[in-house]
Amino acid sequence: xxxxxxxxxxxxxxxxxxxxxxxxxxxxxxxxxxxxxxxxxxxxxxxxxxxxxxxxxxxxxxxxxxxxxxxxxxxxxxxxxxxxxxxxxxxxxxxxxxxxxxxxxxxxxxxxxxxxxxxxxxxxxxxxxxxxxxxxxxxxxxxxxxxxxxxxxxxxxxxxxxxxxxxxxxxxxxxxxxxxxxxxxxxxxxxxxxxxxxxxxxxxxxxxxxxxxxxxxxxxxxxxxxxxxxxxxxxxxxxxxxxxxxxxxxxxxxxxxxxxxxxxxxxxxxxxxxxxxxxxxxxx
Amino acid sequence: xxxxxxxxxxxxxxxxxxxxxxxxxxxxxxxxxxxxxxxxxxxxxxxxxxxxxxxxxxxxxxxxxxxxxxxxxxxxxxxxxxxxxxxxxxxxxxxxxxxxxxxxxxxxxxxxxxxxxxxxxxxxxxxxxxxxxxxxxxxxxxxxxxxxxxxxxxxxxxxxxxxxxxxxxxxxxxxxxxxxxxxxxxxxxxxxxxxxxxxxxxxxxxxxxxxxxxxxxxxxxxxxxxxxxxxxxxxxxxxxxxxxxxxxxxxxxxxxxxxxxxxxxxxxxxxxxxxxxxxxxxxxxxxxxxxxxxxxxxxxxxxxxxxxxxxxxxxxx
Ligand SMILES: Cc1ncc(C[n+]2csc(CCOP(=O)(O)OP(=O)(O)O)c2C)c(N)n1
Ligand SMILES: [Mg+2]
Numbered sequence: 386x387x388x389x390x391x392x393x394x395x396x397x398x399x400x401x402x403x404x405x406x407x408x409x410x411x412x413x414x415x416x417x418x419x420x421x422x423x424x425x426x427x428x429x430x431x432x433x434x435x436x437x438x439x440x441x442x443x444x445x446x447x448x449x450x451x452x453x454x455x456x457x458x459x460x461x462x463x464x465x466x467x468x469x470x471x472x473x474x475x476x477x478x479x480x481x482x483x484x485x486x487x488x489x490x491x492x493x494x495x496x497x498x499x500x501x502x503x504x505x506x507x508x509x510x511x512x513x514x515x516x517x518x519x520x521x522x523x524x525x526x527x528x529x530x531x532x533x534x535x536x537x538x539x540x541x542x543x544x545x546x547x548x549x550x551x552x553x554x555x556x557x558x559x560x561x562x563x564x565x566x567x568x569x570x571x572x573x574x575x576x577x578x579x580x581x582x583x584x585x586x587x588x589x590x591x592x593x594x595x596x597x598x599x600x601x602x603x604x605x606x607x608x609x610x611x612x613x614x615x616x617x618x619x620x621x622x623x624x625x626x627x628x629x630x631x632x633x634x635x636x637x638x639x640x641x642x643x644x645x646x647x648x649x650x651x652x653x654x655x656x657x658x659x660x661x662x663x664x665x666x667x668x669x
Numbered sequence: 670x671x672x673x674x675x676x677x678x679x680x681x682x683x684x685x686x687x688x689x690x691x692x693x694x695x696x697x698x699x700x701x702x703x704x705x706x707x708x709x710x711x712x713x714x715x716x717x718x719x720x721x722x723x724x725x726x727x728x729x730x731x732x733x734x735x736x737x738x739x740x741x742x743x744x745x746x747x748x749x750x751x752x753x754x755x756x757x758x759x760x761x762x763x764x765x766x767x768x769x770x771x772x773x774x775x776x777x778x779x780x781x782x783x784x785x786x787x788x789x790x791x792x793x794x795x796x797x798x799x800x801x802x803x804x805x806x807x808x809x810x811x812x813x814x815x816x817x818x819x820x821x822x823x824x825x826x827x828x829x830x831x832x833x834x835x836x837x838x839x840x841x842x843x844x845x846x847x848x849x850x851x852x853x854x855x856x857x858x859x860x861x862x863x864x865x866x867x868x869x870x871x872x873x874x875x876x877x878x879x880x881x882x883x884x885x886x887x888x889x890x891x892x893x894x895x896x897x898x899x900x901x902x903x904x905x906x907x908x909x910x911x912x913x914x915x916x917x918x919x920x921x922x923x924x925x926x927x928x929x930x931x932x933x934x935x936x937x938x939x940x941x942x943x944x945x946x947x948x949x950x951x952x953x954x955x956x957x958x959x960x961x962x963x964x965x966x967x968x969x970x971x972x973x974x975x976x977x978x979x980x981x982x983x984x985x986x
Contacts, residue, residue, distance in 0.1 A: 492785045
């Protein structure tokens with residue numbers, strides 16, 4: 386396990402904050418995008434891309450890189466902002482997000498953006514693909530790890546459970562799933578739309594290792610991901626309890642902000658909430 | 670201001686449900702976008718929220734239809750046609766059950782969500798499945814009649830529902846009949862056959878064409894299956910050349926359906942305007958229609974090339 390100093394935690398928290406600033410700005414300026422789920426996933430993506438995963442932004446197609454699949458493809462802007470912050474491409478490019486001829490689609494396209502492993506946007510397909518990568522990697526004797534982020538609304542899809550069953554059957558211990566358990570989907574609370582609880586028990590009964598954490602606590606995220614990587618003979622799911630719209634006062638926990646971009650005034654408030662008015666913040 | 674097809678659909682469904690207690694609605698976490706939320710508000714006990722699980726939703730609808738309900742299964746067109754395809758084919762179509770499948774945000778003009786959310790093969794999929802009636806209305810006025818007609822019809826239907834407001838196509842006093850095309854503009858030189866919102870683009874194109882002295886007819890084809898063979902044959906015989914315009918891949922949709930009719934009944938020169946067998950992307954509606962060769966200008970150019978081809982073959986004889 387890597388050492389996890391207070392300083393490292395603070396470094397990562399600062400990066401996550403910058404990613405959130407870039408995310409709300411990008412979505413607001415484009416007038417399209419799924420801000421709520423992008424904000425709930427930001428700490429998880431930060432931990433993965435800035436601490437946990439083996440990767441090289443200069444060589445996005447490096448054979449031995451760890452893989453990340455964004456199964457909840459509508460969280461694209463959170464991932465784009467993370468990749469930009471990590472140096473995969475210039476953050477300036479995000480100004481084209483959602484516009485015609487842009488590489489930065491509302492749902493991520495593997496052929497357009499470096500660092501995107503597979504195109505997603507139709508929910509639950511990413512998890513099966515992530516499992517396929519993991520099984521093929523094992524066949525090839527590759528040591529890299531595969532991470533996949535799914536949503537709680539997304540967890541209603543049968544395909545999630547088909548993949549869960551298959552991953553356990555094949556003892557895919559090189560696969561870690563992170564559930565962005567923000568409790569809210571497109572129309573409302575998951576518990577009202579279609580309850581998925583007791584979701585930890587479900588994964589356990591599917592023979593997965595299960596860890597439950599606060600998905601906004603950087604130390605817990607990293608500890609859980611490192612624990613998951615060590616587990617043998619079983620895939621592991623990190624159930625990350627998160628808040629949809631995390632960090633923006635008026636968005637937190639509200640389904641209304643699933644797919645609504647903030648207008649200019651709302652953006653200003655969001656940037657204040659996120660502390661983005663500090664000098665040196667890249668808004669780009 | 671004209672009504673978007675999705676709003677007309679949502680409102681009409683509520684009106685019909687007041688008269689017909691068998692109507693039930695199933696949704697997969699998209700009720701606000703698809704506008705079945707209006708139904709959910711007035712008839713919460715007949716509204717079934719199925720979560721993000723389209724395949725199960727389609728199967729449940731089949732079971733409800735067996736019990737005499739008239740289920741409207743509502744989600745985006747991409748998920749209705751692709752995600753739940755096998756359930757549509759076996760549980761609904763093969764069983765010939767009275768399920769109304771509503772594919773929202775149809776085609777490339779789908780609210781700037783990009784390729785994954787652009788239903789550009791749904792008509793091809795649904796047309797290839799036996800027993801399914803496929804309808805692609807143009808505007809709100811027509812949609813109101815379409816929804817009434819498909820409730821009156823006993824059998825599986827796929828209804829395409831666009832997101833945004835497009836210019837009205839249906840003429841004054843229009844009476845929608847399932848399986849029938851409607852001529853919305855007279856003309857003698859060439860016929861533009863449109864479906865869905867593309868019929869409004871055909872009407873636009875006639876203005877461009879008339880500046881070059883070309884008098885184009887417009888035939889609006891709301892029912893894609895069964896297709897109106899008689900109307901297509903008549904247009905081919907009277908105007909010679911045909912251009913189809915669809916908010917869909919040129920494979921499997923209106924263009925294919927018209928080509929099949931022409932080849933078997935009345936061979937004529939034709940061109941297909943639509944998505945040229947590729948995936949779309951994000952962008953505004955007008956930008957997308959332009960980039961993907963579906964604007965009124967493109968329809969007009971297709972008509973001109975059909976006319977040139979016809980003159981050419983006439984000269985050759
Ligand atoms: C197969 C499929 N069905 C429906 C949708 C439309 N859709 C996009 S996001 C979403 C809700 C997802 O909720 P959740 O997984 O909780 O996402 P998060 O809260 O993390 O944003 C829905 C229904 C889709 N993209 N794919
Ligand atoms: Mg959620």
